[in-house]
Amino acid sequence: MSKPTVEEFTKFFLDEYEPASQPIEDEDAIPADLLKRAAHAGAYRLTIPEEHGGYGLSVTDYLPYLEGAARGHGSGRMLVHLTNGVWRPLARFGNQDQRALIPKMASGAAVVAFCLTEQSGGTGRNLQSRALRAGAGWRISGEKHLITFADRADHFILVVATDDRQAKDSLTAFLVPRETDGFEIDATQHTMGLHGTGHAWLRYSGMYVEDRFRLGEIGQGLEVALSFLDYSRVSLSNCMVGLAQRALDEATSFARKRVTFGKPIAERQAIQTHLADMYADVEAGRGLVLKAARQCDAGENFTAAAATAKLFCLNMVGRVTDLSLRVHGGFGYTKQAAIERIYRDARGFWFEEGTAEIQSLVVARHVLDA
Ligand SMILES: Cc1cc2nc3c(=O)[nH]c(=O)nc-3n(C[C@H](O)[C@H](O)[C@H](O)COP(=O)(O)OP(=O)(O)OC[C@H]3O[C@@H](n4cnc5c(N)ncnc54)[C@H](O)[C@@H]3O)c2cc1C
Structure with missing residues (x-):
């Protein structure tokens, strides 16, 4: 192909x-x-x-x-x-x-879902899901939620604790097939935006999983998760750039067409300032994403660059979609306007694969260690 x-x-x-x-x-x-x-x-x-x-x-x-x-x-x-x-x-x-x-x-x-987040509290090392040795395999108990495409995934990368120490090597990953006995998938967790992304609760109590389904070594769960999440910060930041660019395009086209008091609103300085601010924001985000991507491709440590891009882009996509909605006036608040969906979809980024607060922790550590 x-x-x-x-x-x-x-x-x-x-x-x-x-x-x-x-x-x-x-x-x-x-x-x-x-x-x-x-x-x-x-x-x-x-x-x-x-x-x-x-x-x-x-x-x-x-x-x-x-x-x-x-x-x-x-x-x-x-x-x-x-x-x-x-x-x-x-x-x-x-x-x-x-x-x-x-x-x-x-x-x-084949569709594979990535499963880390738990509703019952705890992220990262603090996960409540537990896998205990059972003969040649494992008994896994716990729950996950907000798992994207769980409605259609046939395999699930499940990250769980294999001991109570909450240490870096306390987590282990499994690649669990959908049809595993005792694996309950409840795909009715409907979200504000990003419709069609099939979010679900996963529940498992004493679910038996053979050892051949373990992904990586015992205690390597955090590394397995980060091999997706580190890269993913760059990818998601780029998604925010794309959606913000679309919000800007929608605002520009609307401002050219909408006439008030005898002139298109695009000719009003207040609206031009909004468009200029949006443009500068999108361009800055694109630059930060590119820097992180180049570091990643060069095999350099790109954790700080990726977290910086994500921190900036999270705030950027919020600002740009806010301004685009305002440029649209009341029409933007109706289902007929593309910005209505774009605005809702953009809010998902606040949480997807790590919040702005968590990116700040990573960036601050980088600043303080320098
Ligand atoms: C659209 C979408 C798709 C998602 N897809 C997936 C998926 O496929 N797989 C998956 O596993 N998860 C997925 N998630 C879940 C997402 O990764 C989590 O919602 C996110 O990581 C935040 O975790 P939490 O919801 O448990 O928030 P919490 O950890 O409960 O945080 C609540 C608030 O407290 C802040 N906070 C928490 N801890 C700290 C701290 N130590 N210091 C400072 N502030 C803190 C947070 O930033 C946030 O503001 C998805 C979420 C969304 C919205």
């Missing part, structure tokens, strides 16, 4: 996916046909290495593709963002059977 150009890829998400997205907004699920068309457009194989059936794009080369998808419907960019990131823990830590899933992910035949 030949690699699409950035223009072809963006055109698919803006001219084919988004116009077909009303059922997603209404029913909070992506139609099977649209998922197939996204696979045909190459959405799932951009960064997957060629040896696993992907196009093997570097993070830097991937950015314009992802930005194109992120200008469209939130569920479309989530398909691209997640699939092009979640193969990484499998490639690095997986056994032969687990790695064999990667080509299937590239074609859209």
